Amino acid sequence: MTNAEKPEVLSLYDFFKKFPSEESARLYFENKRWANGTYCPHCGSYGVSECVNHKPMPYRCKDCRKHFSVRTGTTLEASRIPLQKWLMAIYIMTTARKGIPSTQMARELGITQKSAWFLAQRIRESWLSNQPENNDKLDGDVEVDETYIGGKESNKHANKKLQAGRGGVGKAIVIGAVKRGGKVITQVIENTRAPTLKGFIGQHIATGTNVYTDSFTAYQNMQGYNHATVNHSAGEYVRGQAHTNGIESFWALLKRGYYGIFHYMSFKHLHRYINEFSFRHNTASLGTMAFIDATIGNMNNRRLTYKRLINA
Ligand SMILES: [Zn+2]
Helix, strand or coil: CCHHHCCCCCCHHHHHHHCCCHHHHHHHHHHHHCCCCCCCCCCCCCCEEECCCCCCCCEEECCCCCEECCCCCECCCCCCCCHHHHHHHHHHHHHCCCCCCHHHHHHHHCCCHHHHHHHHHHHHHHHHCCCHHHCCCECCEEEEEEEEECCCHHHHHHHHHHHCCCCCCCCEEEEEEEECCCCEEEEEECCCCHHHHHHHHHHHECCCCEEEEECCHHHCCCCCCEEEEECHHHCCCCECCECCHHHHHHHHHHHHHHHHHHCCCCHHHHHHHHHHHHHHHHCCCCCHHHHHHHHHHHHECCCCCHHHHHHC
């Protein structure tokens, strides 16, 4: 990789030079959201006046007469955490490749652990909308594999047999597809039956693609793809181009995060954590500020209330 291709990485020192105050953070959020002029999030009108006393709502709509701030109608609504701390949280989650536990984030931001947890979940939620399934299907050389979260890796192949045709046995199953040198798509699945695995492949991988899997029977007789397998149970890991090393190193990173950092991921939030790892993988070529920009762009018009989160 040449210097020109290297993503621009913002140091912690540069981060605080860029966002030294709450005011600088507010202006940053406003410029992102209202690049083409401030509009009212209630009715869409551009007829907006600034209030003399900015707090807590700096703007008032001349049409519907409602007050609003840059948080109104976004993920940030109903949060009292300063915008500078939101930016710090996104920055920390961007730079920690294996993830960061909410206890550590709470200490670094000077907020409660509950607030830090909720903040992190809302940031993850904004990343959910940025999965590549919203865009193009994967093509070229694509590796597909499933893994189990919450159990021992050595049980994986035994579990495949156990779970073929049955539901899960206390472990979450995650399927992933990675384009070599490119994006990853992951999804929590109910079982490892052929229709489930092939359904995922059909939904996310373009026909005619070279697809590499292990020799698990549910992948056999795949129509519309150039399918090649490696037989892991026979001790075979690479045969020509047929290997799944890319997706397996992604699982390895995910599991280091799971066992080393988070210790315990609740199943109902698991898709957010997995998505966090996918999002970081897929944006690895972006610089720090481009990553923060992308995250904030996704927060507009998205809300996740604490009630919905805990009932999800
Ligand atoms: Zn209005």
